[in-house]
Amino acid sequence: MLAKRKTSSDDGEATPTVPEWVTTLARRQFTDNDGEAIGVWFIASKRVENSDLVTQQNRLYLPTDSVAANLVGLLSLEERAMASLVGDIGQPSKRSRTEAEEEEMRKKQKAARRAHGGLSVRVYARCGFVFYLWLTRWDGSGGTVIKGDELKLFRSFSALKKGDKIDVWAFRRGGELCFAIGRR
Secondary structure (H helix, E strand, C coil): CCEECCCCCCCCCCCCCCCHHHHHHHHHCCCCCCCCCCCEEEEEEEECCHHHHCCCCCEEEECHHHHHHHHHHHCCHHHHHHCCCCCCCCCCCCCCCCHHHHHHHHHCCCCCCCCCCCEEEEEEECCCCEEEEEEEECCCCCCEEEECCCHHHHHHHHCCCCCCEEEEEEEEECCEEEEEEEEC
């Protein structure tokens, strides 16, 4: 299975070969493909940082340059809007609220964890388990993250530690965006 990259082929960067575990995982999601090629896209490589492991932050940060180069082009306009990946993704996003929404926000006490919303995605660990999470861009920092309640389970099943080098791959299952994330 060949990896696909949304950037030009003369960008000076080699596209990594899709690891066997990603190929196997992606193929398992398609029972009727009759040997057809399944699109798998390389999204990013990163080193796991402390902030990716802090349960209070409950997010996995994706490198902004990789998101811009390899992920945004895979998304429909609707998906980009849901994930707040519109405009210059390197800059903090400006969310607009109606006056009624602003008033509602003032009335409610700020929750321990603010709902950012996002694009619903499936994230597969190397072991094959699936986790239902969200892809979004945070308002303040402009950083793109994968977040959600099941992220704690993903970290546990993946046994991620600070300093681990991980790769992020994407594919589609019935039109739904999926990620395969694991150590190299």
